[in-house]
Amino acid sequence: MIGVLLVGGVGYYYVTSSGEPERDTPATYPVSGTVTYNGEGPIGAHVTLHKLPLAKDSWDAIFPRGRIEQDGSFQIQTFNEDDGAPPGEYAVTLSWKGFADPTIRPGVDRWKGKYDNPRKPLQTISVVDSEVLMSPIELKGPAIRVSDPVSDGPRG
Secondary structure (H helix, E strand, C coil), X not given: XXXXXXXXXXXXXXXXXXXXXXXXXXXCECEXXXXXXXXXXXXXXXXXXXXXXXXXXXXXXXXXXXXXXXXXXXXXXXXXXXXXXXXXXEEEEEECCCCCCCCCCCCCCCCCCXXXXXXXXXXXXXXXXXCEECCCEEXXXXXXXXXXXXXXXXXX
């Protein structure tokens, strides 16, 4: 194996006999919860975790995130599907650019960035060495069309 240290000490990459890079990753712990908007799951929205304290230069930061399903549930993933988040304190934000069909290219945030500011998080969480079930996030606001990518999607 050949090891290569990345600039900034982000981690090690190894080239295996198959030629595929492998990355040493920190341990992760399951993080899940629910989000509702006017009592319904904002399907296609994303929950993003921002490591605290917020860094000025975050070029090498990771942002664990999860896609909200129709019932409002989500599972956070960082490196692999539903693997959770590394230990730490996190600011929780939301954006709603996606659609029910995850193969459709995301559009504009339907909440116009209202819940997507890590300096004004919806909540903060602490991930230690066990599973985290986040407090439910229940939002209210004007009705938003959620399932029409032709009218809600990107223009062009």
